[in-house]
Amino acid sequence: MIRVRFHGRGGQGIKTASRILGTAAFLEGYYVQDAPLYGAERRGAPITAFDRISKEPVLERGIITNPDIIAIGDETLLNDAAANVFQGIRKGGIFFVNTHYEASHILERYCLPECKVIVHDVTDITINTVGKASVSATLAACICRITGTAGKEALINAIKKELKSIELKDETIDKNIEAAILCYDKMSEVPIETYRFNPVSGPKIIAVKHYLPPKGVAVIYAKGNTKKRKTGNWRLFKPCINYERCVRCGICFVSCPDGCISLDTDNYPVIEYANCKGCLICYEECSAKAIETKREVRTW
Amino acid sequence: MDRAKIYKNVKDINEEEFVLPGTPLCAGCGGLLALRLAYKVLGQKVVILNAAGCFTLLSTYPYTPFRSSWLYTAMACGPAGAQGIRDALDILIEKGSIPKEENLKVVVLTGDGSAYDIGLQSTSGAIHRNLDFYYICYDNEAFGNTGFQMASSSPYGSRTGTTQPSDAYPMATEQQKKDLFEIWRAHKPPYMATVSPAHPVDLSAKFKKASEYKGPKLFITLAPCPTGWGYGASRSNRIAKLAVECGIWPLKEAIEGKLKHTYIPKFKPVEEYLSLQGRYDHLFKPVRNDFTIKKIQKGIDRYWAPFLKLTSCKR
Numbered sequence A: 001m002i003r004v005r006f007h008g009r010g011g012q013g014i015k016t017a018s019r020i021l022g023t024a025a026f027l028e029g030y031y032v033q034d035a036p037l038y039g040a041e042r043r044g045a046p047i048t049a050f051d052r053i054s055k056e057p058v059l060e061r062g063i064i065t066n067p068d069i070i071a072i073g074d075e076t077l078l079n080d081a082a083a084n085v086f087q088g089i090r091k092g093g094i095f096f097v098n099t100h101y102e103a104s105h106i107l108e109r110y111c112l113p114e115c116k117v118i119v120h121d122v123t124d125i126t127i128n129t130v131g132k133a134s135v136s137a138t139l140a141a142c143i144c145r146i147t148g149t150a151g152k153e154a155l156i157n158a159i160k161k162e163l164k165s166i167e168l169k170d171e172t173i174d175k176n177i178e179a180a181i182l183c184y185d186k187m188s189e190v191p192i193e194t195y196r197f198n199p200v201s202g203p204k205i206i207a208v209k210h211y212l213p214p215k216g217v218a219v220i221y222a223k224g225n226t227k228k229r230k231t232g233n234w235r236l237f238k239p240c241i242n243y244e245r246c247v248r249c250g251i252c253f254v255s256c257p258d259g260c261i262s263l264d265t266d267n268y269p270v271i272e273y274a275n276c277k278g279c280l281i282c283y284e285e286c287s288a289k290a291i292e293t294k295r296e297v298r299t300w
Numbered sequence B: 001m002d003r004a005k006i007y008k009n010v011k012d013i014n015e016e017e018f019v020l021p022g023t024p025l026c027a028g029c030g031g032l033l034a035l036r037l038a039y040k041v042l043g044q045k046v047v048i049l050n051a052a053g054c055f056t057l058l059s060t061y062p063y064t065p066f067r068s069s070w071l072y073t074a075m076a077c078g079p080a081g082a083q084g085i086r087d088a089l090d091i092l093i094e095k096g097s098i099p100k101e102e103n104l105k106v107v108v109l110t111g112d113g114s115a116y117d118i119g120l121q122s123t124s125g126a127i128h129r130n131l132d133f134y135y136i137c138y139d140n141e142a143f144g145n146t147g148f149q150m151a152s153s154s155p156y157g158s159r160t161g162t163t164q165p166s167d168a169y170p171m172a173t174e175q176q177k178k179d180l181f182e183i184w185r186a187h188k189p190p191y192m193a194t195v196s197p198a199h200p201v202d203l204s205a206k207f208k209k210a211s212e213y214k215g216p217k218l219f220i221t222l223a224p225c226p227t228g229w230g231y232g233a234s235r236s237n238r239i240a241k242l243a244v245e246c247g248i249w250p251l252k253e254a255i256e257g258k259l260k261h262t263y264i265p266k267f268k269p270v271e272e273y274l275s276l277q278g279r280y281d282h283l284f285k286p287v288r289n290d291f292t293i294k295k296i297q298k299g300i301d302r303y304w305a306p307f308l309k310l311t312s313c314k315r
C-alpha cells in the first residue's frame, strides 16, 4: 500500500488533488481511500489530505502519520510549525515540493533525512496555462507519475470527473488537463519503499483529569498577537505602491480588510508585507492607479 | 478614541488600528473590513461577545487580533452573554471594584446564520429589556463558516451549498431573504442601521451617532464573501458598492423605529451586481434566466417605490 499525504493552503485545491489522485488510481483498478482534514479555518490556512492506494482492500483508517510520499503544495508551509509537514518523514521516503528552488536547497535548509526530494514549480505552470493558482490537477499529475499509480488516460478521466463535480467550466477543465499533462511528462516514476507498521501490543488507556472551567478553558492573555502568524505567506501577487502616482487619497487605507495599510506622517500609505494576504482590494480600489502588482517569488 | 466629531470624508477616519493583521479569515473578507472600520469608532474599551461563526476564528488559540477583550458564545446566546457582562460591569462599578473609566462597551458580534435564525429570540429579548449594548451582524447571506449552506438571509436567486440550480428550481434559492431590519425595527430600539464596508464614512458616522444612545444599538453590515459568493478577492469593495448602487443593499438607519435612508442610490440595473458573482452564474449561463433576474429587479423597485415618493427623488 502506498500512503500519500498532501499539504497545502485552503483554496489551493489540495483536497481535490487528493481526490484526483485517488480517482485516477481507482480507474486503474486499485483500491483507494482518500480524505481531507482541515481545521475550522478559512482560505489560506494549512490543510492536509490523505490517499491510501493498494492492490488489496484498504482496511487501515485515520490520518496518515507515516506517509511514503509527502506532497507539499505550498512551499511556505515548510516554515510553518503548525502545519507539521515533516511528520513521519523518513529515510527512503519521497518529499515532493511545489517550488522554484532546487532540491538540494530544500535538503540542506531543512536538514531532511536521506529522503528523495523532488521539486517542480507547479504553481508557475498552472498560472501560465490555466490562469489561476489552483494546483489540484497539476499536483495530482505529478504524484500520479511519481507513484506510477495511473497512466495518462486514467489521469485525464479523473481530472474531468473531479473538476466537473466542483462545477468548473469545460474550458477551464481542458486547460487544467493541458497543464496536468505538462507536469506529468516532466516527472518520472520513482521506486517506493513502502512503510510497514509494527503492530502495537495492547491498548493504552490514559485517564484525563477533570478541571473546572476557569482552568479548563483556553484563555489568551496577549493583546493583539496575530501579527506573528505572518499571513504574508498567503500571497501570490504583491501590491506595490508607486509613490510618484499616489495622490494620498487614503482610499487604500480604508479598504484593506486586514489593516495592513497605514499612513505615514505625510499621509502616504505604507503596506505591511509580513501580513498582507494579497487580496488586492487596494490595487482594485486605487483610482489613481498608483498600486501595481507583482508575481511574488518567495523569500522564505 | 476617534477624534472626528463628524465624519465627512475618508480623512476623518481614525488611523489607530484595533483589529490587527494576521487573522485566519479569508483574504478579502468584506465582513472583516466592516469590523475593522467599526472598531475605529468604538475604540479600545470594548468587550466582544462573538456568537459562533466565521469570526470566532479571529481568536484562535493562542492568537488574537484584538487589543481588547473577546469572549466566545454559542450561536444562540450572544445577547444573553452580553446581558451577563453588562450586569457584571454595572455591579462592579457600583461597588467601586473597578473605576468608572474602566467601563466597557459591550458588543455582540455575529454572523447572519445566528442573527437571522438561531440567535433571533435572544436578540429580541435583549432589545425588549433595553439592554445597553451594540449588536453587529456581518451578513454574508449564508452559513459561510461551514460550507456556505442556505440560511434565511440567503437572497432569492442565489446559489448556496444546499440550494443548487436544478430543473425544478432554476433560480436555486427559492425563498426571499428575511427582512431582519424590519423585525428589529418593530421593537423600536433607540438606534439601528445598515452599513457597508465600501462606504466607510457612512459606516463611521452611524457608529458615532449610535454612541449617543443608551440601549440596544443594532447594525447589519453587508459582508461580501469571496469564498462563498464566488469572485476574486480583490472585488469585495467593488461588489459592496454595486450592492448599494443597485439598491439591493439600502443604507439606512432607524431611530426609535423612525426610518431614514442615508444614501439614495443611482439605481443601476441589478444585473451589474449579480453578474460579477459565481453564486448567480446560473442566471446567465448556459441560458439567461430572465424571469428570475426580472423578479429580483422588481423586488428592489417595489422596496424603493414608497421612499422615492417621499423623498421626491426621480428614478
Ligand code: SF4
Pocket (backbone or CB within 6 Å): A241, A245, A246, A247, A248, A249, A250, A251, A252, A253, A269, A285, A286, A287, A288, A289, A290, A291
Ligand atoms: S488609493 Fe492609491 S492614490 Fe490613494 S492613497 Fe492609496 S495608493 Fe495613494
Ligand code: SF4
Pocket (backbone or CB within 6 Å): A239, A255, A256, A257, A258, A259, A260, A261, A271, A272, A275, A276, A277, A278, A279, A280, A281, A282, A283, B028
Ligand atoms: S493586498 Fe489586500 S491585504 Fe494586502 S495591503 Fe492590499 S488590501 Fe491589504
Ligand code: SF4
Pocket (backbone or CB within 6 Å): A042, A043, B025, B026, B028, B029, B030, B031, B032, B054, B140, B144, B145, B223, B224, B225, B226, B227, B228
Ligand atoms: S467565508 Fe466569507 S465571511 Fe467567512 S471569513 Fe471567508 S470571506 Fe469572510
